[in-house]
Amino acid sequence: MQSSATTKRMLTLAAAGSLVLAAAGCATVQPAAPTSQLAVARAAVADARSADAGTYDAADLHNAQRKLDRAHDEMAQGDYAAAKNLAEEAEVDARLAATRARSDKATRAATEVQASIRALQDEITRNAQ
Amino acid sequence: MKTWKLAAGLALPAFALGACAVMPEHDSELTDARAAVVAAQNDPKVVELAPTELNQAVEAMHRADRAWSDHRDVEYVHHLAYLAWTRAAIAQETARMKEAEASVASATAERDRVRLEARTREAQRAQARAASAEISAQRAQAQAEVNRRQAIVAQQQAAGATQAAQAARSEAEQAQQQAALARAQAANANEHAQALQAALAELQARPTDRGMVVTMGDLLFDTGSAHLKPGGERIVDNLADFMRTYPQRRVAIEGFTDSVGNPGYNQDLSERRADAVRLALIDRGIDPARIVARGYGEEYPVASNGNVAGRQMNRRVEVVISDVNGVIGSRGSAPLANVGRGPRG
Numbered sequence: 001m002q003s004s005a006t007t008k009r010m011l012t013l014a015a016a017g018s019l020v021l022a023a024a025g026c027a028t029v030q031p032a033a034p035t036s037q038l039a040v041a042r043a044a045v046a047d048a049r050s051a052d053a054g055t056y057d058a059a060d061l062h063n064a065q066r067k068l069d070r071a072h073d074e075m076a077q078g079d080y081a082a083a084k085n086l087a088e089e090a091e092v093d094a095r096l097a098a099t100r101a102r103s104d105k106a107t108r109a110a111t112e113v114q115a116s117i118r119a120l121q122d123e124i125t126r127n128a129q
Numbered sequence: 130m131k132t133w134k135l136a137a138g139l140a141l142p143a144f145a146l147g148a149c150a151v152m153p154e155h156d157s158e159l160t161d162a163r164a165a166v167v168a169a170q171n172d173p174k175v176v177e178l179a180p181t182e183l184n185q186a187v188e189a190m191h192r193a194d195r196a197w198s199d200h201r202d203v204e205y206v207h208h209l210a211y212l213a214w215t216r217a218a219i220a221q222e223t224a225r226m227k228e229a230e231a232s233v234a235s236a237t238a239e240r241d242r243v244r245l246e247a248r249t250r251e252a253q254r255a256q257a258r259a260a261s262a263e264i265s266a267q268r269a270q271a272q273a274e275v276n277r278r279q280a281i282v283a284q285q286q287a288a289g290a291t292q293a294a295q296a297a298r299s300e301a302e303q304a305q306q307q308a309a310l311a312r313a314q315a316a317n318a319n320e321h322a323q324a325l326q327a328a329l330a331e332l333q334a335r336p337t338d339r340g341m342v343v344t345m346g347d348l349l350f351d352t353g354s355a356h357l358k359p360g361g362e363r364i365v366d367n368l369a370d371f372m373r374t375y376p377q378r379r380v381a382i383e384g385f386t387d388s389v390g391n392p393g394y395n396q397d398l399s400e401r402r403a404d405a406v407r408l409a410l411i412d413r414g415i416d417p418a419r420i421v422a423r424g425y426g427e428e429y430p431v432a433s434n435g436n437v438a439g440r441q442m443n444r445r446v447e448v449v450i451s452d453v454n455g456v457i458g459s460r461g462s463a464p465l466a467n468v469g470r471g472p473r474g
Contacts, residue, residue, distance in 0.1 A: 085208045088208070088212060089208065089211055089212065089215075092211075092212055092215040092219065093215065095215075095219050096215055096218050096219050096222060099219050099223050102226050103222050103223075103225045103226035106226055106229030106230045106232070106233055107225070107229040107232075109233045110229050110232035110233045110236055113233055113239075113240050116240055117239055117240045117243050120240065120244055120247055121243060124243070124246065124247050124250060127247075127250065128250065
């Protein structure tokens with residue numbers, strides 16, 4: 001459901017892209033280049049990679065990376081509004097991927113520690129006999 | 130769509146929060162996002178563990194709602210709805226992460242506690258084993274001490290037995306020595322007796338009731354004189370030797386005559402002859418206290434005065450030798466009364 005929603009969003013975004021371009025042509029106010037937003041998104045993607053999101057949440061990391069790339073493209077083509085939106089989405093996607101990766105790792109670690117506790121307790125019980 | 134209706138239902142409380150509560154809800158993107166945000170708000174774990182992320186999600190939702198109420202273009206509203214939806218997911222995921230991290234921390238603490246417990250128990254077991262080993266060692270030591278004492282007692286008993294054996298041996302040796310001594314003494318006594326016998330034989334002594342008696346005949350004196358002839362001197366030599374050899378012995382020297390002539394003269398001669406022998410012994414170093422001399426004149430004849438031979442036998446000096454204690458039997462205990470005349474007065 002999530003992926004289908006994402007696909008839907010992609011399609012609507014793509015459709016909106018041309019409308020935005022058309023609107024930009026007649027708009028008197030051109031938004032500033034989202035340089036800082038792109039930098040934040042880039043940092044978030046890098047953080048997600050360092051959190052091993054490539055292993056734990058490859059789909060979200062992939063989305064983030066793809067949107068970041070497209071944001072760069074839009075930026076290059078001068079569509080700052082689209083670049084900003086894509087960068088914002090890339091950032092939250094990357095943050096979600098990083099958080100999921102960390103969450104999964106912590107859960108796994110907790111499971112391992114609990115397993116080691118059980119092993120220790122078994123050992124105590126065995127030695128006590 | 131089922132999820133849509135569910136999300137709309139869940140979203141109802143959020144309308145109260147939202148500034149645009151009067152706005153009819155038509156956009157499904159917005160609805161999905163609101164449902165996600167509300168779900169996060171209603172999750173106590175998210176409220177507790179991810180307040181910052183929840184706040185960001187709510188903020189994002191407000192921006193999306195505002196954009197919708199401001200009639201911003203739908204793509205932009207969808208973009209903001211996407212951000213809100215993802216922020217809500219981040220809040221949920223953060224809460225899950227914090228929970229897992231807390232779980233790791235507490236489990237680690239628990240593991241450390243259990244590990245400590247395991248080590249403590251191991252140490253206690255080791256201690257118990259050491260204590261048990263200690264007790265065994267003490268028991269072994271006590272047993273060794275008992276064995277040692279038993280060995281000492283046995284040793285002492287053996288030493289006692291050895292001592293007893295030695296004592297018995299030394300007693301036997303002593304007895305043997307005493308026996309040897311007794312034998313030697315007996316041999317010695319025997320030797321003494323034999324020597325005495327030999328000495329007495331040398332003196333030609335004869336046994337009488339008063340003791341051994343040496344008779345010096347008339348021929349050993351000059352006629353009618355107390356002067357000793359060389360033969361008489363020899364007998365006195367032998368007598369002196371004997372008395373030096375047996376210092377306990379004493380002598381009684383007794384002079385006699387025949388019955389011819391004046392009895393007074395005879396008495397005098399008998400006394401002078403006895404005294405001559407006494408002085409000869411004293412001359413040879415014999416203690417005078419060991420010697421008594423006495424004259425009996427014509428008394429105590431040993432033969433008949435009726436013939437020459439008898440008269441010669443009666444003219445004599447008798448030396449009576451005492452017993453070993455110096456005692457000499459008194460004259461008269463066995464007088465020769467049947468021979469010649471009886472004793473005078």
